[in-house]
Amino acid sequence: DQQVKQNSPSLSVQEGRISILNCDYTNSMFDYFLWYKKYPAEGPTFLISISSIKDKNEDGRFTVFLNKSAKHLSLHIVPSQPGDSAVYFCAASPREKLTFGTGTRLTIIP
Amino acid sequence: NAGVTQTPKFQVLKTGQSMTLQCAQDMNHNSMYWYRQDPGMGLRLIYYSASEGTTDKGEVPNGYNVSRLNKREFSLRLESAAPSQTSVYFCASSESRASGKGEQFFGPGTRLTVL
Numbered sequence: 001d002q003q004v005k006q007n008s009p010s011l012s013v014q015e016g017r018i019s020i021l022n023c024d025y026t027n028s029m030f031d032y033f034l035w036y037k038k039y040p041a042e043g044p045t046f047l048i049s050i051s052s053i054k055d056k057n058e059d060g061r062f063t064v065f066l067n068k069s070a071k072h073l074s075l076h077i078v079p080s081q082p083g084d085s086a087v088y089f090c091a092a093s094p095r096e097k098l099t100f101g102t103g104t105r106l107t108i109i110p
Numbered sequence: 111n112a113g114v115t116q117t118p119k120f121q122v123l124k125t126g127q128s129m130t131l132q133c134a135q136d137m138n139h140n141s142m143y144w145y146r147q148d149p150g151m152g153l154r155l156i157y158y159s160a161s162e163g164t165t166d167k168g169e170v171p172n173g174y175n176v177s178r179l180n181k182r183e184f185s186l187r188l189e190s191a192a193p194s195q196t197s198v199y200f201c202a203s204s205e206s207r208a209s210g211k212g213e214q215f216f217g218p219g220t221r222l223t224v225l
Contacts, residue, residue, distance in 0.1 A: 004152075032212055043114070043200050043216030044153070089152060096141055096160060096206065097168065098214060100152040 003027045004092050006101035014109050019077040021104050023090035026071065030092035030099075035064060035075045038087045038103070047088075048075070080108045112136055114217035116201050122223045123191045131186040131220050133201030141204045142184035143168075143214060144176060146197040153200065159184055160206075191224045198222070 005024045013019045021035075031052040036044035050057040050064045050073070057064050063076045077084055085108045091098040117132045135142065140161050145153040145168075155168030159178040173195060175187045184203075188195060198221050202214040 034213055036216075041219070043202075043218050046213040046215065049213055091153075093212065096204070096212070097143075097155055097158055098153075099169075100145075100154070102150060102152040 001026075002102075003030075004090060004099050004101040006088075006090060006104050008104050009102075010105040010107070012107045012109055013080050015082060016079045019075075019080045019084065019106055019108070021075040021077075021088050021090075021106065023073050023075075023101055024071060025073075025092050027092070027094070027099075028071075029094040032093045033064070033066060033073050034091045034093075034098070035062075036089045036091060036100075037084075038089065044089060077106075082108050082110055084108050114201055114203055114215055116199075116217035116220050118220060119218070120221050122225065123188075124225050125192060127191050128187065128189050129191065129222075130188075131199055131201075131222075132183070133185065133217060134183045135201075135203040135215070136182065137203060137215065138181070139203035139215075140181070140206055141214075142178065143202040143204075144174075144184070144186045145200045145202065146170065146195075147200060147219075148197050156186065156199075191222075193224045196222060196224045 034049040035047040038044040048062045066073045087103045089103045090101045114135045142159045144156040157176040158166045201217045204214040
């Protein structure tokens with residue numbers, strides 16, 4: 001049973017435009033959500049997180065939105081840059097352990 | 111400040127062989143984790159350690175053992191490797207969620223092939 005789902009395996013976006021990556025979850029006990037970025041042959045790196053008491057968190061070009069009623073979160077990257085090309089994982093946690101989605105490969109087209 | 115380090119980077123084993131993957135962190139984190147990543151599966155938690163001397167099973171613990179040697183080091187052992195354990199293994203560490211900083215920091219990974 002996949003508790004965290006990223007239904008788009010890949011996404012291509014023009015440089016300078018907005019990238020929107022989506023994630024859905026099923027477990028109502030999740031109260032902390034994170035996005036990670038992963039380049040080939042490297043470990044995932046933390047991007048941004050959001051607690052369930054908020055519905056939006058911003059950090060520079062990255063904004064995460066949380067819709068608890070829909071059990072949905074999204075990551076917005078504005079403007080998209082070539083270095084943003086990577087695999088993006090969303091993750092969710094009720095306590096210490098994280099449950100990861102399967103990832104979305106984002107390609108930024110110059 | 112190296113963060114999370116893992117050794118080895120690559121390893122090829124024959125079915126039935128054993129090996130230990132090493133992980134160390136220098137961020138004074140209490141919690142440490144082992145994950146495996148398989149194509150199309152995301153990262154799946156194998157084992158977790160909330161503090162020195164404690165370990166807990168994750169989603170896919172079968173075929174693995176762990177040791178939290180001290181606060182810095184958390185090792186993963188395959189006693190009798192199987193082809194199904196071919197994967198990329200990541201170690202991670204974090205402060206506790208209670209501290210308000212629950213993000214996990216990952217090592218560069220170990221690519222393991224079992225023939």
